[in-house]
Amino acid sequence: MRTLDCISPIDGSVHARRPILSAEAAQDAASRARAAQPDWAARLLSDRIALVRRAVEIIGTQTDRMATELAHQMGRPVRYGGEYGGFKERADYMADIAPEALAPTVIEDSDRFLRKIAREPQGTVLIVAPWNYPYMTAINTLAPALIAGNAVVLKHATQTLLVGEHLAEAFHAAGVPEDVFQNVVLDHDTTSALIASRAFDFVNFTGSVGGGRAIERAAAGTFAAVSTELGGKDPGYVREDADLDAAVDGLMDGALFNSGQCCCGIERIYVHESLFDAFVEKAVSVARGMVLGNPLDPETTLGPMAHVRFAQVVRAQIADAVAAGATAHVPTFKADDGGAYLTPQVLTGVTHDMAVMREESFGPVVGIMPVGGDEEAIALMNDCQFGLTAAIYTRDAAAADRIGARLRTGTVFMNRCDYLDPALCWTGCKDTGRGTGLSMLGYQALTRPKSYHLKKG
Structure with a gap:
């Protein structure tokens, strides 16, 4: 069985080792996410918001675990206490603005016509998260994607394998169904194959320019939306x-x-x-x-x-x-x-x-x-x-x-x-990519417009 190893920078030891999902198991995970998504989207927006807030609260009771595991996995000193402050700030803001951001735009509601533009979830969302700020970069998309009614599959970086597990534990404990939010361990080839097969409707990738190019090549012709943030100078x-x-x-x-x-x-x-x-x-x-x-x-x-x-x-x-x-x-x-x-x-x-x-x-x-x-x-x-x-x-x-x-x-x-x-759009240009994260615009990226032109009588 092939595995991915997190090598701790503290001493070069193997801190975590996890088996890689086979192509068949990975496809099954994506299929289960797609099957679970409609029921999740049908739940009240207020319910989805409450469950995401609860998951964030659970992480907040485990900040010592967060800080210690980050030190072991990617070397950040424990004196800085992990990432909970920014993690919570971003999730809270996206939860706060969700009712307004996801509300339909009503053009006309008269005795003759109802004309409006609604926002519908993209469907299934793949998050490929980086190791450098592994909680905050993941929550940037995870919170609004779930709140908007999407199912989410998270593939975290090898260097921070335990972060994906921690997030999944908290969100499942909060009541988010296991098929609606899944943490998976994938290699690059399987990830690309899933994207190419249109297993996902939206892909969020944070990482290298080379990785971003690979994601875009895999998604070519699928018409799935791809959001990238590929670093900076x-x-x-x-x-x-x-x-x-x-x-x-x-x-x-x-x-x-x-x-x-x-x-x-x-x-x-x-x-x-x-x-x-x-x-x-x-x-x-x-x-x-x-x-x-x-x-x-x-x-x-x-x-x-x-x-x-x-x-x-x-x-x-x-x-x-x-x-x-x-x-x-x-x-x-x-x-x-x-x-x-x-x-x-x-x-x-x-x-x-x-x-x-x-x-x-x-x-x-x-x-x-x-x-x-x-x-x-x-x-x-x-x-x-x-x-x-x-x-x-x-x-x-x-x-x-x-x-x-x-x-x-x-x-x-x-x-x-x-x-x-979090109130401003997190975005870039040139080789940084062209993502649209957080803010009101983040919800626009994670949903699609659907127009209604209803003639009455």
């Missing part, structure tokens, strides 16, 4: 009028939290030349102050990267940049083992000819460049294959709005970064 820009300390604190947290393994983390920073030296000095101090170590230790502020191979990519980018003339400002930490435990790094003297400023790093490294003003910053921020978020630090909201209008990105932040507001 998110920039921060510190204008001349910025609050320097706030900019350093915000952008360096965005660069280093979760060992830099954030889709919307800050990977490159452009600082007005008048503030550049002071910014770099403070940024280096932040990086040098991180405590790299075992994520189960409450003193640790920076855990290992989720897998040795991820850390090696970052090391290679840093080495290549230094060889090309960049300066690395942080000496190697004692806890850096050459494997998953990686020293956080700040680079200057970088250019866009270097991979560290062009390709996704997904690790605790950030390159910082001086700029002469807005025009140069805008050009550099747009010089990227990705477009997920961009952060502008300034005291001038009108300027941030003007700059934001010229950025090819999904979200523009002012004086903050690395945050997902």
Whole structure:
């Protein structure tokens, strides 16, 4: 029997091993989801909302389990307490807006006609979730999909196998039928085969560009909707009028939290030349102050990267940049083992000819460049294959709005970064993909319009 193994970054041991579903068993799971969906959709909206809220509450009683399992599976320090805050915020908001978001749009209701546009569930939804924020990324689609009346099949990342199980346990305990929400363990070929066979009406994928391309190829010709969020190389820009300390604190947290393994983390920073030296000095101090170590230790502020191979990519980018003339400002930490435990790094003297400023790093490294003003910053921020978020630090909201209008990105932040507001659409452009998550628009993606033109009498 073939299995998938979660290798713990703490010590390289096998933390979890699960058998992979056969093609036949996987098809059966998808068929059971499709068969269960109509009855689920026929339930009162208020009932579906209540069950999702109850599942979230159950997870809330198990946050110690969440934090400890995340440390073992992907290396996030237990001091940060898991992901329940964001998990609950997103689920609650989508539950709150559901009655309005799913209500029909009535064009006419007269003695002659009823004309309206209703929202109907897509049907069966496949969620392919990533390991870096495994609870929050899953709930982004899971909560609104179930609330809207869809059945959901969740395929979680190998690195976070236990998260899918935890979610399924909680939702089933809350009363969501087992066939309506299923957690499955699949390999890539079986996943692609299911998509190609039109086992699902909607596919949500968060992961690599290569993975997104594979999903879209599998779905080609099925006419199933595909929503993708494929990472980023998110920039921060510190204008001349910025609050320097706030900019350093915000952008360096965005660069280093979760060992830099954030889709919307800050990977490159452009600082007005008048503030550049002071910014770099403070940024280096932040990086040098991180405590790299075992994520189960409450003193640790920076855990290992989720897998040795991820850390090696970052090391290679840093080495290549230094060889090309960049300066690395942080000496190697004692806890850096050459494997998953990686020293956080700040680079200057970088250019866009270097991979560290062009390709996704997904690790605790950030390159910082001086700029002469807005025009140069805008050009550099747009010089990227990705477009997920961009952060502008300034005291001038009108300027941030003007700059934001010229950025090819999904979200523009002012004086903050690395945050997902559930009231706003989570989306991207270019190689980041074209998903539409959360907000009122998230419900539009997870449902289809159905028009009624009823002539009376």
